[in-house]
Amino acid sequence: xxxxxxxxxxxxxxxxxxxxxxxxxxxxxxxxxxxxxRGSFVSIIxxxxxxxxxxxxxxxxxxxxxxxxxxxxxxxxxxxxxGAIYVFQQYTRSLFPxxxxxxxxxxxxxxxxxxxxxxxxARTCELIGLVKLTGFERHxxxxxxxxxxxxxxxxxxxxxxPQVLLMDEPFSAVDALTxxxxxxxxxxxxxxxxxxxxxxxxDVDEGVYLSTRVVALSRAxxxxxxxxxxxxxxxxxxxxxxxxxxYLDYRARLLAQLFADEGLTATEAA
Amino acid sequence: xxxxxxxxxxxxxxxxxxxxxxxxRKPASRFALLWRSRWLGVAFIAGLLVLWEVVAASGVMxxxxxxxxxxxxxxxxxxxxxxxxxxxxxxxxWRMFAGYAIGVVLGIVLGLLMGYVRxxxxxxEPITEVxxxxxxxxxxxxxxxxxxxxxxxxxxxIAFASLFPVLLNTYSGVRSxxxxxxxxxxxxxxxxxxxxxxxxxxxxxxxxxxxxxVSLAVALIVMVISEMVAAxxxxxxxxxxxxxxxxxxxxFAGVLTLAALGYILNRxxxxxxxxxxxxxxxxxxxxxx
Numbered sequence: 073x074x075x076x077x078x079x080x081x082x083x084x085x086x087x088x089x090x091x092x093x094x095x096x097x098x099x100x101x102x103x104x105x106x107x108x109x110r111g112s113f114v115s116i117i118x119x120x121x122x123x124x125x126x127x128x129x130x131x132x133x134x135x136x137x138x139x140x141x142x143x144x145x146x147x148x149x150x151x152x153x154x155g156a157i158y159v160f161q162q163y164t165r166s167l168f169p170x171x172x173x174x175x176x177x178x179x180x181x182x183x184x185x186x187x188x189x190x191x192x193x194a195r196t197c198e199l200i201g202l203v204k205l206t207g208f209e210r211h212x213x214x215x216x217x218x219x220x221x222x223x224x225x226x227x228x229x230x231x232x233x234p235q236v237l238l239m240d241e242p243f244s245a246v247d248a249l250t251x252x253x254x255x256x257x258x259x260x261x262x263x264x265x266x267x268x269x270x271x272x273x274x275d276v277d278e279g280v281y282l283s284t285r286v287v288a289l290s291r292a293x294x295x296x297x298x299x300x301x302x303x304x305x306x307x308x309x310x311x312x313x314x315x316x317x318x319y320l321d322y323r324a325r326l327l328a329q330l331f332a333d334e335g336l337t338a339t340e341a342a
Numbered sequence: 343x344x345x346x347x348x349x350x351x352x353x354x355x356x357x358x359x360x361x362x363x364x365x366x367r368k369p370a371s372r373f374a375l376l377w378r379s380r381w382l383g384v385a386f387i388a389g390l391l392v393l394w395e396v397v398a399a400s401g402v403m404x405x406x407x408x409x410x411x412x413x414x415x416x417x418x419x420x421x422x423x424x425x426x427x428x429x430x431x432x433x434x435x436w437r438m439f440a441g442y443a444i445g446v447v448l449g450i451v452l453g454l455l456m457g458y459v460r461x462x463x464x465x466x467e468p469i470t471e472v473x474x475x476x477x478x479x480x481x482x483x484x485x486x487x488x489x490x491x492x493x494x495x496x497x498x499x500i501a502f503a504s505l506f507p508v509l510l511n512t513y514s515g516v517r518s519x520x521x522x523x524x525x526x527x528x529x530x531x532x533x534x535x536x537x538x539x540x541x542x543x544x545x546x547x548x549x550x551x552x553x554x555x556v557s558l559a560v561a562l563i564v565m566v567i568s569e570m571v572a573a574x575x576x577x578x579x580x581x582x583x584x585x586x587x588x589x590x591x592x593x594f595a596g597v598l599t600l601a602a603l604g605y606i607l608n609r610x611x612x613x614x615x616x617x618x619x620x621x622x623x624x625x626x627x628x629x630x631x
C-alpha cells in the first residue's frame with residue numbers, strides 16, 4: 073500500500089457479504105475506507121442494520137472480511153490482535169457468570185501468561201479501583217447493576233493495556249443517568265491512559281459528545297457517508313458542551329444525514 | 343430420571359414455595375401446617391408403612407411372602423449389627439463408584455470433543471446413537487463372555503451405562519455455550535484447549551451435572567442387575583439369594599437398604615451440585631427478573 077503516511081489503524085476497501093436465506097447474499101459493507109490516528113476517539117454511527125457492528129468485528133479480528141483488509145499499527149489483522157480488545161453491548165452475556173468480578177477482570181491477564189500471580193493481582197486491583205468498583209471484588213457480575221457490570225467489562229478490557237478499545241454500543245442497555253456516568257468514566261480513562269477508542273453507537277448525541285471524530289455510515293451496503301472531525305474543547309461538560317453552537321451544528325449535520333438515509337423528514341406534519 | 347430424584351425435586355419446590363412462607367406466618371392447627379409442609383410426603387411414607395404393618399398383622403396376605411414391617415426392620419437391624427449387610431453392601435458401593443467415575447470422566451471427555459471438534463462429532467455420533475438404546479441387561483451376556491463374572495465385568499457394565507447420559511448432556515452443554523462468551527474469549531486471545539478449560543467446560547457444567555445425576559440413578563440400577571445375574575457377593579446377589587432361600591424378611595431388608603442408599607446418594611449429589619453451581623442458580627434467577 074502506498075497511499076499516504078501509514079496511519080495507526082487503516083481500513084481499505086472493506087467488503088462483507090453474508091449468505092442470506094434463499095441462496096442470495098446480503099452485502100453489509102461495500103468498500104469502507106478509514107484511517108484512524110493513535111489516541112483519537114472515533115464514533116461510528118449509522119442507521120440500524122447498516123453494518124457498524126460488522127465493521128467493528130472485522131477490525132477486532134473476530135469476523136473475516138469478504139474483500140479488503142485492516143492494518144493495526146502496521147500489521148494486517150487476521151486474528152484478534154493482542155493490542156485491540158472488543159467490548160460487547162451485552163455485558164450480562166460477555167462477563168463470565170461463574171467468575172467473581174476480580175476473576176473476570178483478571179481473565180485476559182491470566183491467559184497472556186506474561187505476568188506473575190502477584191502482578192496480576194496488583195493490576196486487577198488497580199483496574200477495579202479505576203472503574204470505581206473497589207469493595208465488589210468478590211461479588212459475581214450478576215449481583216451487580218447493569219452499569220456496574222459494564223464497568224467490570226471495561227476494567228477487564230483495560231487490564232490487558234490494549235492500544236485500541238473497540239466498543240459496540242456499550243452503553244445502550246443502561247438507563248440514561250447510568251449512561252452519563254459511564255460516558256464520563258470512559259472519557260476520563262481515554263484521556264488518562266492515552267487510548268484509542270472506536271465507539272459504535274446509534275446515538276448521535278453520544279457520538280458527538282464523546283468523540284474527536286464521528287464517522288457516519290450510509291445504510292447497507294454501507295460505505296463512509298460523512299467523516300466529521302469534532303473540534304470541541306476538552307474537558308467536556310455534559311451540560312455546557314452540549315449547549316455549544318458547534319455541538320448543535322455537528323449534531324444537526326449528522327442527524328440530517330441519518331434522516332436522509334432513512335427517508336425520514338425531521339419536521340412534524342403541519 | 344429416577345423416582346427418587348423426582349421426589350427430591352418436589353421436596354425442594356415445596357420448601358421454596360413462597361405461598362408456604364406466607365402460610366407459615368398465619369396461626370394454624372398442627373394438622374393444617376403438616377398438610378402444607380414438606381413433611382407431608384414423609385408422613386405419607388410413614389402412613390404406608392403403618393398400613394403395611396396392619397395388613398400383614400391382619401393375615402389377609404400370606405405371612406410367608408408378606409411379613410410385618412416391624413419384623414423386616416428388626417431383621418434389617420440384626421443384619422446391620424452382625425455385619426452381614428455391610429459386608430455385602432460395601433463391595434457393591436465400591437463397584438458402583440468405580441464404574442460411575444469411569445463413565446462420568448469418559449462421558450465428559452467424549453462429550454467435550456464431540457461438541458467442540460466437528461471431526462469427533464461426525465466420527466462418534468452414529469455409534470453413540472446405535473449403542474445408547476441397547477438396554478444394559480441385553481449386552482450383559484456378551485460382557486460376561488469377555489470379562490467373566492468378577493468386578494471387571496460389573497465395573498464395565500456400570501461405566502458403560504453411566505457414560506451415555508453424561509456424554510449427551512455434555513455435548514448439548516457445549517453446543518449451547520453463548521457465542522458471545524466464546525467471542526469474548528477470542529478477543530482476549532484465548533483459544534484451543536485453554537478455551538475449552540476456561541470457558542466451555544464451566545459454561546457447560548450445569549448440563550454436565552444434569553447428565554451426572556441421571557447417570558447416578560442408572561449406575562445404581564446396573565449395579566443391582568449385574569449382581570443379580572452373576573455374582574457371589576453384593577446387594578443384588580443378597581436380595582436374589584434371600585428370595586431363593588425363602589428368607590423373605592432378609593429380601594425386603596435388602597430392598598429397603600437400596601431405597602435408603604438411593605435417597606442418600608441423590609441428596610448428597612444435590613448438596614454438591616448446589617455448591618458447585620451456586621453461580622448458575624444466581625445467574626439464571628437474575629436473568630429471569
